[in-house]
Structure formats: C-alpha cells, structure tokens
Amino acid sequence: MTDPVLLTREGAVARLTLNRPEAGNAIDPAMAKALREAAISCAEDPGIRCVVLRASGRVFCAGGDIGAFSSRLESLGALTRTLTADLHAAMAIFARMEKPLVTAVNGPAAGAGFSLALAGDLVLAGQSAVFAPAYGGIGLSPDGGASWLLPRLVGLRRAQEMLLLGLRLSAEQALAERMITRLCPDETLQAEADAMAARVAGGAVRAWGRTRALLLESFAATLPAQLEAEARAIAQSGNDAEAREGIAAFLAKRKPDFLACG
Structure with a gap:
C-alpha cells in the first residue's frame, strides 16, 4: 500500500508530501492518521528546523474523501469525528511546534485542504492554485481550523462571505486578500518553497x-x-x-x- 503521507529529510528541512494523487489527495481516515503521525515526528525531532507541507499530483488537497463519506452515510457523523480527531491533532501540532511551517500549494485546495494550505507560517502558491472552502456545497461545516484561520487573515465580514457563499479564489485573488505569502510560477513553486525553508532552517x-x-x-x-x-x-x-x-x-x-x- 502506498503511504498516504511521505516524510523525507534534506538537512534540517523536513518535507511532508500528501500522496494520494489519484484521489486528489483527499483526506480519508488513513491519511489523517498518517498526517498526525508525521506531524509528531517533525515536532519531536530536534534535527528538524523547518517543515514544508506539499502535495504530489496536480491537486494540493481536495478536502475530505467524498467517496469514503458516501459509503458510510448512515454513520457519517462518527466517520467525520474519527477523521477530524487525527486531522485536528495534526493541525494543533503544526501550530504549536517550535519550527516554522511552509506550505507549497500546487493546485486546488478545497475543504480541509483549504485549511491545510492556510496553516503555514509562510504560504507559497503556484499560479494554478485555487482556494475554495467548499464545505457548504456538500452540507458540511468547516474543519481543520478554517473558521479560526480565515477571519484572522481576511477579517470577519469577508470570512463570512467566503464560507457562507462558498467563494472560490484564484491564487492572484488569495494574494490580494493576504491569504498567502507569495505567488510563484507553477514550475518554480517547489524550488522556491525549498529555498524559503532552507533560509528559515538556517535562522534562530x-x-x-x-x-x-x-x-x-x-x-x-x-x-x-x-x-x-x-x-x-x-x-x-x-x-x-x-x-x-x-x-x-x-x-x-x-x-x-x-x-x-x-
């Protein structure tokens, strides 16, 4: 079985790669658990000084795995509770660990992927990135910290509009809204994220x-x-x-x- 999250190291920089490209890197319980375990590994390793969160394929993260949801509609509440237990543990670790987090958003980031994308201290987005809360469209409320992160980035009124109307923002719009740190050409996104992470890792x-x-x-x-x-x-x-x-x-x-x- 392919690992849903890959953890690799280069010097003092750890790279976490969402690795379900065939499913748009949608988060199922196995990926949520793997993300929590990877977050713990990064936080507890004193040799890691910066973490980069990125994704394989053309989609950063499509959010929750709708296929997994559809097969368990009668127990969807229990499934989402299980999934968010691990996902939210990972998000809390990312927020409180000593080392900074860089996110490299290489394509659409929807639902929980929207939250993951915004969680970085430094958020780089490729030109093909799209940011979409998307929760309301399938009758769900936000998770992954979106309701906490977004108002702090764009203000309450704009966050209400984005979440309640399910707005989709291009990378250029996300930059104008100050949701991301930097906009990059798709072909240089990973290299720029690595360079930024190396710079951070060399700091105090x-x-x-x-x-x-x-x-x-x-x-x-x-x-x-x-x-x-x-x-x-x-x-x-x-x-x-x-x-x-x-x-x-x-x-x-x-x-x-x-x-x-x-």
Whole structure:
C-alpha cells in the first residue's frame, strides 16, 4: 500500500508530501492518521528546523474523501469525528511546534485542504492554485481550523462571505486578500518553497518558536498579558546560545551560524 503521507529529510528541512494523487489527495481516515503521525515526528525531532507541507499530483488537497463519506452515510457523523480527531491533532501540532511551517500549494485546495494550505507560517502558491472552502456545497461545516484561520487573515465580514457563499479564489485573488505569502510560477513553486525553508532552517529556530507562540496567543490576550508574554519569551531567548551567537556575529560583521547552536 502506498503511504498516504511521505516524510523525507534534506538537512534540517523536513518535507511532508500528501500522496494520494489519484484521489486528489483527499483526506480519508488513513491519511489523517498518517498526517498526525508525521506531524509528531517533525515536532519531536530536534534535527528538524523547518517543515514544508506539499502535495504530489496536480491537486494540493481536495478536502475530505467524498467517496469514503458516501459509503458510510448512515454513520457519517462518527466517520467525520474519527477523521477530524487525527486531522485536528495534526493541525494543533503544526501550530504549536517550535519550527516554522511552509506550505507549497500546487493546485486546488478545497475543504480541509483549504485549511491545510492556510496553516503555514509562510504560504507559497503556484499560479494554478485555487482556494475554495467548499464545505457548504456538500452540507458540511468547516474543519481543520478554517473558521479560526480565515477571519484572522481576511477579517470577519469577508470570512463570512467566503464560507457562507462558498467563494472560490484564484491564487492572484488569495494574494490580494493576504491569504498567502507569495505567488510563484507553477514550475518554480517547489524550488522556491525549498529555498524559503532552507533560509528559515538556517535562522534562530528557538526564537522563531517563541515568535510563533506569541503570535498564536496574541488574539486572545490583553495588551498587558501580551507584554508579559513577550518579556518572558525574550528573556528565555536571551539565555539561549542563539542570542549569544547572533550578537557576536553582529559585532564581528559576519553571518550568524545558528545551526551551530544546536
């Protein structure tokens, strides 16, 4: 049986590849479980400093596997509960792990694939990418964090319009809406994602981890609470080898070697 999610390494960069191209990389229970397991592996491996999420084939992710849904209509609630248990565990790990996540969206991203695409700290999309919530069209509500991510990216009113009307956005429109970081030619998407991941992996990854946590918590925090969280985080960073290396490199007018900090 072909692995539904491939995990490969190149140096400090891990690549997770959705690997059901014949099914548009639609998420069935096996893929959701594999994604959770891969997320854990990435989060727990200290040698991994950045993660790239990408897909094989011409579709990034078509969302939930409608074929699997149709065969279990009488127990669809239980099936979706099982699927989201693993999918949401993976999403939570991606959000809270120390290392940044880069997503490379190479084609249509619908339903849960829409959520996966937007989950990156840095989201690169090829020109053929299409972003479609798509849930309402099959009588389902959002999953994968779409209802949390989208309002933070585009605002509540626009998120309501996108989700309730099931709007489809081209890559150019997604860039204009600030849903993605960068638009790339299809033929260079993977190379640009790899280059961005390598750049991130060469940076101060523990400081990046604290930055990710601060941003994640900022919408629920008061200003005094956020200031206190920033004070704790920068004090922790100040005690790290990364800060010592960064300051020494700045004074010596050289590029810092954060990889040597472990």
